[in-house]
Amino acid sequence: MEIPAALEIHDLSACYGDREILRRINMRIERGEIFGLFGQNGAGKTTLIRAICGRLKPRKGTIMISGQAIRHGVVRQIGLVPQEIALYQHLTILENLQVFGRLSGLSAAATKDAIIEVIKHTALADRLHERVEVLSGGWKRRVNIAAAILHRPALLILDEPMVGVDIEARITLQNVILNLRDSGVGILLITHDLQQAETLCTQVGFLHQGVIGPQGAPRALLDLAFDGQHEIIIVSEQPVSATDEAVLRGRGFSPVEGGQCWSVISNSPLQEITEHLEQSGIATKEIRFRKPGLDSLFLRLADQSDTGLRGSRP
Amino acid sequence: MILAMLRVMTLGLLRDRGALVLAFVLPPAIFVIFASIFSGTTSDKLDLKIAIANLSSTPASQRLEEALRKEPAFEVIGALRLNRAEVESLVKQGAADVGLVIRGEIDDTGAAPLEVLVEPSKLMVGSIVSGRVQELVARRLPDLLLSRTAITLKRVVRTFTPEQSARLAAAIEAAALVSEPQAATHAPGLVTTASVGSSESSGATVTYYAGAVAILFLLFASLQSAAILIEERNTGIIDRIAIGPGGSAVVVLGKLMFLTVQGIMQVGLIFIVAQLMYEVDVTRRLDLWMLITVAAALGASGLALAVVTACTTKQQAQTVSTFVVLICSAVGGSMVPRFMMPEFLQTIGRFTPNTWAIEAYYGVFWRQETLSDVIPEIVSLVAMAVVGTACALVVSRRRLRF
Numbered sequence A: 001m002e003i004p005a006a007l008e009i010h011d012l013s014a015c016y017g018d019r020e021i022l023r024r025i026n027m028r029i030e031r032g033e034i035f036g037l038f039g040q041n042g043a044g045k046t047t048l049i050r051a052i053c054g055r056l057k058p059r060k061g062t063i064m065i066s067g068q069a070i071r072h073g074v075v076r077q078i079g080l081v082p083q084e085i086a087l088y089q090h091l092t093i094l095e096n097l098q099v100f101g102r103l104s105g106l107s108a109a110a111t112k113d114a115i116i117e118v119i120k121h122t123a124l125a126d127r128l129h130e131r132v133e134v135l136s137g138g139w140k141r142r143v144n145i146a147a148a149i150l151h152r153p154a155l156l157i158l159d160e161p162m163v164g165v166d167i168e169a170r171i172t173l174q175n176v177i178l179n180l181r182d183s184g185v186g187i188l189l190i191t192h193d194l195q196q197a198e199t200l201c202t203q204v205g206f207l208h209q210g211v212i213g214p215q216g217a218p219r220a221l222l223d224l225a226f227d228g229q230h231e232i233i234i235v236s237e238q239p240v241s242a243t244d245e246a247v248l249r250g251r252g253f254s255p256v257e258g259g260q261c262w263s264v265i266s267n268s269p270l271q272e273i274t275e276h277l278e279q280s281g282i283a284t285k286e287i288r289f290r291k292p293g294l295d296s297l298f299l300r301l302a303d304q305s306d307t308g309l310r311g312s313r314p
Numbered sequence B: 001m002i003l004a005m006l007r008v009m010t011l012g013l014l015r016d017r018g019a020l021v022l023a024f025v026l027p028p029a030i031f032v033i034f035a036s037i038f039s040g041t042t043s044d045k046l047d048l049k050i051a052i053a054n055l056s057s058t059p060a061s062q063r064l065e066e067a068l069r070k071e072p073a074f075e076v077i078g079a080l081r082l083n084r085a086e087v088e089s090l091v092k093q094g095a096a097d098v099g100l101v102i103r104g105e106i107d108d109t110g111a112a113p114l115e116v117l118v119e120p121s122k123l124m125v126g127s128i129v130s131g132r133v134q135e136l137v138a139r140r141l142p143d144l145l146l147s148r149t150a151i152t153l154k155r156v157v158r159t160f161t162p163e164q165s166a167r168l169a170a171a172i173e174a175a176a177l178v179s180e181p182q183a184a185t186h187a188p189g190l191v192t193t194a195s196v197g198s199s200e201s202s203g204a205t206v207t208y209y210a211g212a213v214a215i216l217f218l219l220f221a222s223l224q225s226a227a228i229l230i231e232e233r234n235t236g237i238i239d240r241i242a243i244g245p246g247g248s249a250v251v252v253l254g255k256l257m258f259l260t261v262q263g264i265m266q267v268g269l270i271f272i273v274a275q276l277m278y279e280v281d282v283t284r285r286l287d288l289w290m291l292i293t294v295a296a297a298l299g300a301s302g303l304a305l306a307v308v309t310a311c312t313t314k315q316q317a318q319t320v321s322t323f324v325v326l327i328c329s330a331v332g333g334s335m336v337p338r339f340m341m342p343e344f345l346q347t348i349g350r351f352t353p354n355t356w357a358i359e360a361y362y363g364v365f366w367r368q369e370t371l372s373d374v375i376p377e378i379v380s381l382v383a384m385a386v387v388g389t390a391c392a393l394v395v396s397r398r399r400l401r402f
Helices: A045-052 A093-103 A108-122 A137-146 A167-182 A194-200 A218-225 A242-250 A270-279 A294-305 A307-311 B002-014 B017-042 B059-070 B084-093 B120-140 B142-157 B162-177 B182-186 B201-226 B228-234 B237-242 B249-278 B283-310 B314-332 B343-349 B353-365 B371-399
Strands: A007-016 A019-029 A034-038 A060-065 A078-081 A155-159 A186-190 A203-208 A211-216 A230-236 A254-257 A261-266 A284-290 B048-054 B074-077 B098-102 B114-118 B191-195
Touching: A007 A045, A019 A045, A019 A186, A019 A203, A019 A211, A034 A194, A034 A294, A045 A060, A045 A155, A045 A186, A078 B237, A093 A108, A093 A137, A093 B237, A108 A137, A108 A167, A137 A167, A167 A186, A167 A194, A194 A294, A203 A294, A211 A218, A218 A294, A230 A270, A261 A294, A270 A284, B002 B017, B017 B314, B048 B059, B048 B084, B048 B120, B059 B074, B059 B098, B059 B120, B059 B142, B084 B098, B084 B114, B098 B120, B114 B120, B120 B142, B120 B191, B120 B201, B201 B228, B201 B249, B201 B283, B201 B314, B201 B353, B228 B237, B228 B249, B228 B283, B228 B314, B228 B371, B237 B249, B249 B283, B249 B371, B283 B314, B283 B353, B283 B371, B314 B343, B314 B353, B353 B371
Parallel strands: A034 A186, A034 A203, A078 A155, A155 A186, B048 B074, B048 B098, B114 B191
Antiparallel strands: A007 A019, A007 A060, A203 A211, A230 A261, A230 A284, A254 A261, B098 B114
């Protein structure tokens, strides 16, 4: 028997009053899959989460969780990890898990079992009896996830789960997320960290002005968008003059950070580009060369629909 | 640099409507309430409700009753012909602030012809009324006072023969030498004051303030504790809970239950102290106490949840809470008894939980009222709980959408 998708959205449109926020959204997240959703602030990500959680009635379209149309009972199959630390700070990790277990509809005995299971996935056993308020950012984020998976949801929504954590904690969190994926949970990961998404996600999608753009496996999307191309990033010795800027833009470069870092995606050989820059008198202190990532793809997509977006990278 | 900080603070105040209200609207509002109360007690207009029983049918007592009915300082209530028991009952029920019994001839010096009936918790009002009645008699009925004085004088000097004149002089001289003149001790005053109900005024006051303080702190604590709802909203806890089987209603109803239990315990402590230290007999009427306390705690919790869900920030909630508690407590009688307030404030006060709770507790523990007497207050408190909780449920559900 075929296992239904964790999330299936067909032709979804949603409005606030007369303002259409989401337009004809289609997406699918299988069990054991991590779907990375990207989009700038105001793109409609929060509205999409609200619609999935049943808090916003779609104007059109359907949302299915585990093969069932969205309604109050079905929503219980969702685990939501908000961007903020949605925990009671004055309670211990264990107390928080007990509270959220009961609030997710589990009996006292089932909550106890679920806690044992969840602390294995999230590696929380060492500090179960410490108050959340004394934990580091990384620990808080792990408890934040643990509290959302006690009822074994089919779909887990992670809204910026790694904001403000150090690299070590980030690696731990990534392992937690991968563990959950392996246990068969479908995960919707909303993040601005495209490099992290590239590592974690099996599928990605770009949301811009309420419309979802191309979707697919990160590598496949990148190969499709940047077939045989590479990204060259140069860092100039000093802020570029207006003349130099014209030269760079003429060669397809666009500014990345401030006025000294410029990048171009091209299939021209690196040597040809550097020679051209030298001939133009642009002194560079650093040249980087890499395969284009999701961030480059995001910028290209944003450029295609709105040239005004170029100034702010996700 | 100091000016830069001054600018920060000023802009902060100007952009926070709640803080502006707290800083500039609440102080004059509270001042107006207290000024209205205390100017009322010191000016000509007292706004005291008085019930009169005229047991004497002489022309003099009729004239006094007429003068009392015309006196602007008093609002005479009740039927035209009341007896002493009826007046006493009106005072006990709180329908009249004070009762006045005209029980004999004003020119009769055998006993005080006028008796002021007052609840022990309002003895101050008794003194005010006694003074005002004596002043009224002196101003409006001087002939009665003169005849009363003449009788007293005649009793001392009998006839004005030369020998008696000498005795009068001697008596005046002797009276001047003693601290308490004999004539004064023998002649009773025009007005005497009597308590109705129990004679212990301190008990009445303690009973009154047990209720007054209980509802004040119920409101404070409920509003303070309910503010966690805003924190839960801001941190996404409500988002997380809302997708659970109970939805956002669990958050509101769970808090209602907690605040109610917390309130019952708070009020319980206040009344335990009242019983142990001031002999307010709570245990004898524990059933009614519990009923009133549950209703008051529910009412305060419902109000708190409605206020807090309507606010967007914790700071806003604190400002609105302070405003609500201070105004309700000032107007509702938690700070100053309502009988001291002008009529319009007493009318406003009838719509506050403070008045309902105070009246219910005082009625049961002092006036020995029954359940049927305090049903209106209990119903009002429960209605406030229902309306407040319903508002909180609707608003918190609506807030989840945006």
